[in-house]
Structures are given as C-alpha cells and as structure tokens.
Amino acid sequence: MALIRLFKAALFFGLVLTALSAAAGGIEVREFDDPLLAQRYHDLTASMRCPLCENQAIGDSDAPISADMRERVYRMLQEGRADSEIINHMVERFGDYILYNPRLESRTYLLWGLPVGLGVVGCLVVVLVVRARRNASAKALSAEERARLDALIDRRPS
Amino acid sequence: MNRRLLLLLLPLGFLIVALFFYQRLQHDPSARDSALMARAFPAFEATTLRDESHHIDQRLLEGELTLVNVWGEWCPACKQEMPQLLELADHGIRMVGVNYRDTREKGKSFLDEYGDPFEVNIFDPEGDLGFDLGVYGAPETFLVDAEGIIRYHHKGYISPEDVTQRILPEVAKWR
C-alpha cells in the first residue's frame, strides 16, 4: 500500500533535495497571534496539494515549492486575507490541480452527485428487495408452511 | 432472456473500463498544462542578472515573440538543455531568462561556463516571479507572444527532439 508512496518519496528526496536544500517536512516555526489563524494555516496547508510531489499536501511536503507556498499562505493570513482569496491566489498560479477538495462546478457534479445518487438508489433497492421478500413470505406461508400449520392445528387436542 | 442480456452488460461495462485504462497507459500522469496558459505574463518588477541598477518589468515581453526560460545554477537539467537553448537562439528566437532562486555570482558564472542564449536575464532570487508563473521546479519554459500572452509551456528539460518537434512548431504558430 504505502510502498509506492515510499518510492515516490525516495525519488523525490534523491532528485530534488540534493539539488536544492530547503525546509524539511514543512517543519517551520510559524508564529500567530490568534490560535484561529494557526488553525486556518494548518487547514489550508493540509488541503493544498504540492504541485511537484506525487501526492502530498504542501503542509507535509519537503519540496521547495511547498515551502514557498506555505510561506505565501502564512503571509497572506497575516495580511488578513480570506481563505477563498488565498485559495484563488494559488489556483491562479498552479491550477485546480492543487485543490484536494475539488470545487463544485459542472465538471465535478458527477463526483459529488454520484455518491448521493447511489445513496438514493441504495435506499430504493433496500425498500424494493425487502418488500418483495415480505410478499414472498406470505406466499411461502400459503404453500409449504400452511401444511405444517395445519398439521400443528390438527394435533392440538380439541 | 432479457435478464441474461442485462447481465451481459457487466462484462461489457468492464471492457469499457479496460479500454479507458488502456488509453490511460499512454498518458504521463504528471504532465499538465500551466494555469497561466492563454493569460498575460504576470506583472513583475526586477533587475537584470548582470546589472543590478537596470530595472525591468513585464513590458520587457511586449512587442516580440519571446521564449522565457526559468533556470538556476543549482539545476542540473538546466545545464543539459543549454545547447538546445543556444540552438533556439540561433533560429532567431528572442530568449529571455529568469534566473530563479540563485545568486548573481553563481548565475553569471553559469552563463559564462555553459553559454548565454538570453537577450536579458530577469534576476529572481526569492522566486517571486517564478511563483507568479506557477513554476514548481526548474527548468520551465514559456512561449510569450508579441502581446505578452503565454501561448505554450514546456515543463522540464528540453531535449533536442523537443526543439524540432514541439518548440519550433509552436514558435511558427504564434509568430
């Protein structure tokens, strides 16, 4: 499972970090006056994908570009920008690719809609199957169990 | 019989999935276009690599089709693609470099050693212009038309084949 992740990490370390040294693993000391700001920083850097690495959030990534992006997020938060502004700022430069949480738009309707649709279909299937089986139960009773039932009734002392 | 036909949709459906996978096998999953495609080259203010008193901005890229190459002394692939860049310059294409996350000393000595196809190099030590260009690893190359609009983006190393098969046709298209 994680084997590939590891190979990716390996390649990434080998090729990139030897070429350009940068902060490792997003471990940087960031000072925030407001704990809410720290939380927003954490959430933003966790929900943006590093454009260089295989599949890592910029908050987890060692890549130089991730360090730049974290720095930019930090700066914009300090300037009092809204989350949506920061996200747009990044998407303008690096594309929708960096959003781990894809926006709801025409091309992602199916992505968000299909699970909901499946839920509806699932409910429908449950209702239909159980109703069919309940009817089956009535028939089954009339066929075979009726005989046993009759036998039981016959045996009862009158 | 209807039910059997319906059930046969299952293997058929999977065959479609398999065809989709087959099509995906031909793709490089990491290839993707720059977000700046068909948009104006980002505004910037900087100095040139060789002259720190020479201030330049995005107007540098107006008026003529330009190939903008983002490079750094620390980047091995940049050294390898330099012969191709020199060849492109020989084709009469205007070349502008972005010296990305580098020092002036290293940048200048790099050009002295490997050749300098660039009309001018934008000095970008903090990577601010690179960031606005959405650069996430040098080398990257952008083709900017005479109106300053980005028309083509090449991620990574430019091989000799790329010159003839990709870059030159794009240049011809947008010139």
Add this chain to the structure above:
Amino acid sequence: MLVKMIPELGHFALIIALPMAVVQTLMPLAGAATRRPLWMAYGHPMAVGQFLFIALAYLCLTASYALDDFSVANVANNSNSMLPWYYKLSAVWGNHEGSVLLWSLMLAGWGYAASRFSKSLPRDMLARVQGIMGFISVGFLLFILLTSNPFTRLLPNVPQDGADLNPLLQDIGLIVHPPMLYMGYVGFSVVFAFAIAALLGGRLDAAWTRWARPWTNLAWAFLTVGIALGSWWAYYELGWGGWWFWDPVENASLLPWLTGTALIHSLAVTEKRGSFKSWTVLLAIFTFSLSLMGTFLVRSGVLTSVHAFANDPSRGLFILVLLAITVTLSLGVFALRAPRVSHHASFSWLSRDALLLINNILLVIMTVTILLGTLYPLILDSLGLGKISVGPPYFNALFVPLTVIMCIFMGLGPVARWKRMASGELVGKLWLAGGAALALGVVLPLLYRGEWNLWASLGIVTALWIVLPLVRDVFDKTRHGATRLGGLGKLSLAYWGMVLGHLGIAVTIVGVAVVSNYAVERTVRMAPGASVDVAGYEFTLQELVSRRGANFLADTAVLEVAHTDSGRRFTLRPEKRFYLATGMPMTQVALRPGLFRDLYVAMGEDLDDGSWAMRIQYKPFVRWLWLGGLLMALGGVLAVIDKRYRRTPKASRTAPQEVTS
C-alpha cells in the same frame, strides 16, 4: 559450481511451473466438463508441483540475495554487501520483480492449500476450483517470465557491489507489510475460484458458500493486517504523524477490503438462509477483480508516474490484459450461468437479513465512492476537462457519514434475528445500550479533556452503539448456562469471531475520533536548554549530538520529557540523518508509544542560530487505530478455526439450514 547456477536454477524452476499451471488449468476443467475422473485427478498433483517449483524459484532468488550475487540485476539494484542479513531477505520483495514472484508464490500456496484442504468437496467442484486457481497462476507466471524476470544477469560486467536497498525500506514495517497485503489480495482468489466453480458446475446452492467462508475470512484477516501495518508504517516512518492519506495506493487496498467485508456478510446470509446467491457470487468476483485492479493501478503508472516499479509500459499493458481477461470472462460466466430465480427466503423489515442487505449496499456505495474519487481525475483528464485532484477532504466528507450510518445498523445486526423479529423485542434488547451509548458518548469526552467536541462524541457514541449491544447479546446468550463462564465457552468460535470483528471496528472508530479531534501539534524553535509544554508534557532540549551511524551521519536532539502530573521522565531522541551512499537526508522521528497517547517528535531544520525547528505532536488513542485492525483480523482467524467449517459437509446438504437464533 551449483552455487553459481542458482539464478538459472530459479529461472528454470519458474519455466517448469508454467506448464504445470497450464495443465492444472486445462485438465481439471476439461475433466469436470466431460466427467472424466482421471483428467480431474491432474489438479492436485499439478497444484503441489507448481507450488514446489515456484517455492524453489523463490528460494533461489533469496539465495542470490543472501550470497550477494551482484551478477543478478535484481540483486545488484536492490541490495548491498553491507546490508544486514534480514534486510537482504526482505529486499527480495522490495522491488517489482521480486514482489511479483512473491505474489505468484502466495497464489500457488493458496492454490495448494485450497486443493489440499478441500478433499471433502465433490470431485468436479474441486477440479474446477483447481483449474481456476491454475488459470490465474498461468497469468502471473507469464507476467514474470515475459516482462519481469527477477533472474536477469548482468554479464559480463558484474558490479563490485549493489546499489543498496532504499534506506526507507530498511525497516520492520516494510518487511511485514507487503507480504500481509499480498496474502490478502491473493487469498481472495480462492473464494473467486469457488464462486466461478459453482457457476460453471451449476451448483449455485448454499454449499459452496460454506466451503468458501473460511478462505474468505482468512484472506480478509490478512488484508486487514496488511492495511493496518501500512498505516502504522506510514505513521512512524514518513515523519508527519499522518496515518491515512487517501493516497491512490492506499485506496487500491481499501477497495477489495470493503467488498471483502461485504462478501463475508453476504456469504453468511447465503449460507444460513439461501438467499442473495447471485449477489454473493458477484461480490466474490468483484473482490478479487478489485485486488487485481489495485495491482494494475499501482504498478502500471496510470495513477501517478511510478518510478521504481513498472516503468516499463509493457508491464502495465500485460497486467491490464490479464485483468481484462479475468474480469470479463468471470462476469461473462456470471451473466450466462447465474440462476434465473433465486431461492426466495422471506424476511421482513426487522430481520438480520434486511440489516445485512443494508450493510452490503452501504459497503458497495463506499467502494464506488472511493473508486470514483480515485479515478475521477483520470476520467476528466481523458475527456480533456483539465487536471483536478481529489483528496482527503472529499473522501472524509463522504466516508465519515457513510461509516456512521453503517455503524447504526451494525449495532442492530448481531442482536437481530434472521427472518423477522418483533419491534418490541428489538427495542427491549437495545434501549439500555442505546441510552448508555448516548450518555457515555456525551460525558466521556468531557471527562477526558474537559472540552466537549461534537465529532469526538459522535465517534464514541457510534463505537459504544456497536459494543454495548454486543455485550448485551453475550450476556443474554450465556444467561441459561449453569455458570456464566461455562456459557461463554459454549458460544461458538465463529460467534466470537463476529464479536471481535465488530469490536475491532469500534476500537478503530474510537481511535480515529479521538486522535482526529484531540491531537495537539506544535512546531517550536528549540535551542539547547529551552523547554516547551505540550499537552501536559514538558519537553526540554538537553543537547544536540552529532553521531556517525553505519552508513549515515546524524544530528540527534536529546529531549528530556517530563509528564507534568505524574512527574515521570524519559528521553526522546529524534534524528536528522544523511545517508552517505545515496545522499538522501531523512527525518527519523522519536516516538513514545502508549495505549492512550503517543508522543511524536520530528526534527526540522537547523535555524542557523544554534536552535532547531521541532515538531512535537501529542496523539491520543492513535494506537487504537491499529489495535482495532488486529482485533478484526483476530476475529477473522477465530471464525476460520471454528470446527463447524472443518466438518465434512454432508453431500446431500444443499438446502439452507434453518437457523433460528
């Protein structure tokens, strides 16, 4: 002389195994179709021979590693003479070729075991099972021999020494994780073979499910352990304390786990009640197909550019063809042979049957959702609609509510009766458990941290809602025994397996809920002598030491940690390593594990003024994640060793058993 020929010997053994697998496919299947016992009798010897020869090949590769035979390309690329012996042995499967060989070995092993322990099966059924196992084996042997030969030599220029095993792979987690995972993937081939054999033989009664259940449980248990190990490994090795990333590679292993879980439950319904027959067969096909598809997705480079594994496009194509043939054929057989009218065992709204139906539907929705999220970026890209990413926010947004809904029904399932039950009885059994779960779920987080958190509460209510009805059920079931302890012993192992499986889910849910909501993470600047307080622990940086390891240089931080309340003290030593051979820097985290909390320290960068950035994390209940996984797997194993499944089934037993409790 013989030693020098080991790689050729291994290669030769593989070449011999291939025709054996071919014979194992053709003869028993043809024999079963034409009712020729002699042809069918080929199955078992071929399964044995194939297993032995693949085992021999595997041993040869292992020997090449152990003897540092760098003339073998696979060894030269993935080992080094300085590597400790146990990493040499595990390096065998730390690469594409070796891991496919391990796959094949396991497949042949499962095939041999299925053949060996199924003597009580009707002869034609057994023959078909052997034939299908052989068929899958042919595919994988061809894959190895044609595209991924591990015995290729580097002659005549033999390297002096090997390129070394990736340092990240030199780790206990990576020694055990892949084999467990592969055992799970490959193990589902057995239930797949049973299902197809039942379809081919027109024997789609409840009997095949009875034979297939232990195999399914065992494969599922392996897969569960494999996934849990992978999560644990990522947690301690990758250095940022995450335990699940919704990475495509992880998703690929979760998909067959979800359908496998559905299969376990649906097999139970089919065995006990004779219903959902076609559905169960379909799930068996899906589960193994998803195992194969996961392998394809991971190794073909379709999802992400895979650098170390199959960078050769012919490999991706080969697995795709194998996948397409297997899935299309099996679904085709299903379409043609699935019974027209299934046995209509009746049940009502309030019945275990209905609850298991809901369970299956929810698991399928989860599977499709994860599959969709994993493949959606590829679909959009193929349609020219741009590149997007689907990551943790999407998966969490859908997976969490689905899991909660699932757990609501999970609480009901074990106490519900088959067929029908009165609503009054169900309420009578559950009102106390439900009330207690709600009350405790609200109060416990308050007691634990003095700070109420909706999500943590929801998690705990959910977990208790699974556990408390189970406790009540065990209590009720032992009520009539002479002594309660005696009553406990009378409950079947299969029942205990179910209890443990469900308990494991609850434990994992508690872990997820608590660690996701109460974890504390602080990144601080620390110079020697500085101290910082995180979640009731005082961390003091005593000194920074540089040391030289076997093949790396390291900066070690020596942190003295004191628990503020109890005054207990201990030392943590996170490291920043630089591997000399590869030039790779690595973060070695320092961990203080505990049942109720982990302390997790990772070193960042040198901040020039003599201080270092350190990330200190407090991870409450994180161990419960994997503990739950182990409990689930243990449940699976208990169900396997239940005597009920080893008794010779009577040949005449085709009608569903009536089970009343």
